[in-house]
Ligand code: ADP
């Protein structure tokens with residue numbers, strides 16, 4: 220018991236530290252981004268390609284920092300009643316362009332009047348991380364189906380893709396920090412997603428078959444409107 224307490228205290232300190240470092244580093248990154256963008260507007264097209272690459276890498280760094288911040292603060296603040304349909308309309312708007320770049324589509328089948336309690340931006344982050352993985356798993360083309368309904372008084376959301384899929388060894392490691400099979404992956408996305416879903420008192424399970432696709436099932440307590 221004593222050990223457990225010490226562990227919890229350590230986690231608390233690490234979380235606080237991660238949050239403050241992430242927060243402090245994000246501001247200069249944003250300023251740098253602004254100046255680079257200005258430079259890009261003024262420079263010859265031969266230089267633009269380099270500036271665009273620099274901007275992409277900066278955005279990647281910002282994304283990693285956002286993940287760390289969320290891990291430290293998975294959304295205990297700003298809790299509201301969220302409409303599942305509304306949240307997913309927004310998520311679809313953000314990710315449909317990315318899906319089409321990768322020759323894929325997103326199909327939604329969301330029942331009306333589904334509500335959960337949570338922090339809206341964390342909720343979106345949790346699902347965007349998962350759906351991005353589905354897009355990145357596309358084979359020549361792909362389809363993602365997002366279904367949400369009520370089952371036995373619980374909100375159940377299923378995200379299915381027909382991408383490359385995973386074997387049992389990969390499945391076991393999902394959510395482990397730094398577990399990634401991608402050249403530019405961070406292995407932080409699902410760690411953050413698990414953390415957010417847990418903070419919402421929910422559960423997240425994956426099933427997958429190599430070469431056939433993956434399905435994530437998220438269960439969340441229902442909230443009244
Ligand atoms: P990252 O995307 O940075 O690699 P994640 O935590 O988001 O980190 O995912 C970890 C790994 O899990 C991925 O590298 C990938 O191998 C695997 N993975 C996650 N979701 C899927 C999916 N829908 N289809 C196939 N593989 C997946």
Ligand code: MG
Pocket residue numbers: 348351352408409
């Ligand atoms: Mg990812």
